[in-house]
Amino acid sequence: MPSFLPGLELSRRFYTEAVHPLLDEALPGIPHSAARLGSGSEVLGYDTPRSADHEWGPRLQLFLRPEDARTHGPRLTALLSHRLPKTFLGHPTHFARTDDDPATDVRVMADTDGPVHHRVDITDCATWFTDRLGFDPAQGVTTADWLATPTQRLAEVTAGAVFHDGLDRLARARTALRWYPHDIWLYVLACQWKRISQEEAFVGRCGEVGDELGSAIVAARLIRDLMRLSLLMNRRYPPYSKWLGTAFTATPRGAALTPTLTAALAAPDWHTREHHLKHAYETIAAHHNDLALTAPVDPTTRPYHSRPFQVLRAERFTAALRARITDPDLHALPDVGAIDQWVDSTDVLSDVRSAMPGSAAAPHTPGFATPTHSPPASSYSPGHERHPPP
Numbered sequence: 001m002p003s004f005l006p007g008l009e010l011s012r013r014f015y016t017e018a019v020h021p022l023l024d025e026a027l028p029g030i031p032h033s034a035a036r037l038g039s040g041s042e043v044l045g046y047d048t049p050r051s052a053d054h055e056w057g058p059r060l061q062l063f064l065r066p067e068d069a070r071t072h073g074p075r076l077t078a079l080l081s082h083r084l085p086k087t088f089l090g091h092p093t094h095f096a097r098t099d100d101d102p103a104t105d106v107r108v109m110a111d112t113d114g115p116v117h118h119r120v121d122i123t124d125c126a127t128w129f130t131d132r133l134g135f136d137p138a139q140g141v142t143t144a145d146w147l148a149t150p151t152q153r154l155a156e157v158t159a160g161a162v163f164h165d166g167l168d169r170l171a172r173a174r175t176a177l178r179w180y181p182h183d184i185w186l187y188v189l190a191c192q193w194k195r196i197s198q199e200e201a202f203v204g205r206c207g208e209v210g211d212e213l214g215s216a217i218v219a220a221r222l223i224r225d226l227m228r229l230s231l232l233m234n235r236r237y238p239p240y241s242k243w244l245g246t247a248f249t250a251t252p253r254g255a256a257l258t259p260t261l262t263a264a265l266a267a268p269d270w271h272t273r274e275h276h277l278k279h280a281y282e283t284i285a286a287h288h289n290d291l292a293l294t295a296p297v298d299p300t301t302r303p304y305h306s307r308p309f310q311v312l313r314a315e316r317f318t319a320a321l322r323a324r325i326t327d328p329d330l331h332a333l334p335d336v337g338a339i340d341q342w343v344d345s346t347d348v349l350s351d352v353r354s355a356m357p358g359s360a361a362a363p364h365t366p367g368f369a370t371p372t373h374s375p376p377a378s379s380y381s382p383g384h385e386r387h388p389p390p
Contacts (some may be wrong), residue, residue: 002090004049007042007056008161014058014088015163019120022083023062027072033063033125033167037160038132044159046243054098057109058088059119063167066124073122081115095119125169132157134352137173143329146184147338150349155237179235183327186293190321191337192229196222196281197314203277204309207270215270219277223261226280228340230254233287238340240349253287274310281312294320 015034023032040055041047047056064072084093094116095107107117121128126136133153135145158177162170180188199218206215227248228238234251238244248254257280264276278301285299297320301310318335325331336342343349 005089006045007040007047007051008036008045010058010089010091011036011042011060012161012163014093015060015062018058018084018088018093019060019062019080020164022080023076026076026079027068030068030072031065031166032068032164033162033170034060034164035063035160035162035170036060037162037170038156041243042160043156044239044243044247046246052091052109054106054108055095057091057095057119058093059095060121060163061128062120062122063125063128063169064122065167066126069122069124069127077120077122080118080120084116084118084120086112086116092116093118125167125173129157129173132352137176138169141176143184143327146180149339149352150240151237151338151340152240152349153352155239158237183325183330185232185235186321186325187330187333188338188341189229189232189293190318190325191335191341192225192232193314193317193321194335194337195225195341196229196312197318200277200281200311200314201304201307201309203274204270204304204307207273208309212269215273216265216267219264219267219273222277223264223280226257226261226284227254230257230284230287233284233291240346253283257283278310281314285312285317288317294324 019034023030036059037043038061041051042056062076063069086093092109092111094110094112096110096112096117098106098108107119126138129136129138133145133149135141135149154177158174162174165171179185199222202218203215203222206212206218224244227244230251230253231238231244231247234253236247236251239247249258260276260279260283264273264280267273267276281301282299285297288294289296289299294317297316299312301312303309304311304313322331340349
């Protein structure tokens with residue numbers, strides 16, 4: 001195997017040196033765009049030599065006009081199967097099934113003597129974006145679209161690389177999706193603070209009754225929420241769990257907070273755990289004030305009512321952010337946020353067909369289909385303790 005070349009650079013060269021010449025020969029001058037977007041660690045810039053064990057290699061999306069994709073797509077796919085080199089820069093261009101899971105079509109680079117099963121995916125922009133997101137950004141992005149789209153998917157279509165944009169569609173779509181509109185950003189931030197407010201007192205309460213394991217689990221949940229909040233403050237779409245820490249530590253505040261959060265996770269008792277979380281809360285609260293999205297909010301921790309547990313009372317940040325939302329439809333939504341903030345199912349977050357009608361905002365936001373059922377109120381009730389329970 002050749003020395004490691006980052007996947008985006010490998011795909012760029014594959015398009016420029018192998019795919020584009022064949023396309024020009026078969027369909028001279030045809031308008032097209034080419035990119036490496038979508039799933040894959042290389043799209044987010046996180047690939048390593050380990051990534052080559054599945055769905056990594058010389059691959060890309062080739063976008064045509066819809067009529068050209070219908071007319072020429074199958075023939076072009078077949079031509080590339082027979083004419084592409086069997087290896088490119090030392091990497092096989094044939095992708096064979098792994099058969100690790102018969103229900104999925106996971107493939108890995110492999111040698112072949114016959115035509116290659118390549119990963120040059122030929123499609124049109126509207127079809128590809130709709131398959132990835134559930135909507136075509138060229139038709140506009142609604143509040144419902146923003147709230148129902150997992151942040152991993154938004155990261156996948158705004159990261160990666162565009163090698164050629166002859167259709168003048170990819171740059172526009174990626175610009176439209178680069179970040180939330182201001183009011184939606186405020187709403188998502190408010191809901192993320194709300195998640196923290198719902199459990200911040202439980203680290204101490206679990207520990208007080210001798211449940212150090214429970215206290216550690218709550219702390220881990222809070223740390224994940226703090227990391228996601230920090231990324232949202234930095235206008236970065238939080239990726240899914242495998243890359244959350246990598247994305248977090250790549251930001252200046254994330255790198256500075258990593259030792260503190262690591263110490264909280266490793267703490268042997270709830271008092272030590274709470275000490276480290278206190279520093280993390282106050283650091284991220286100060287970041288909120290630095291952003292000047294709201295009037296300043298006191299960033300210091302304080303006791304939880306009459307109990308000795310140190311908390312930020314994070315709902316104060318929720319209220320401050322909500323007060324700045326001007327869109328009445330957004331203002332009327334409950335504090336559950338975008339789909340990642342209340343759904344933790346990989347199956348749902350991986351399937352835009354289930355994500356769109358399943359958003360908590362669906363019954364309240366124009367454009368959403370009404371879901372068949374809503375999350376029970378008890379799902380959130382533990383965090384709605386406005387007064388200490390008996």
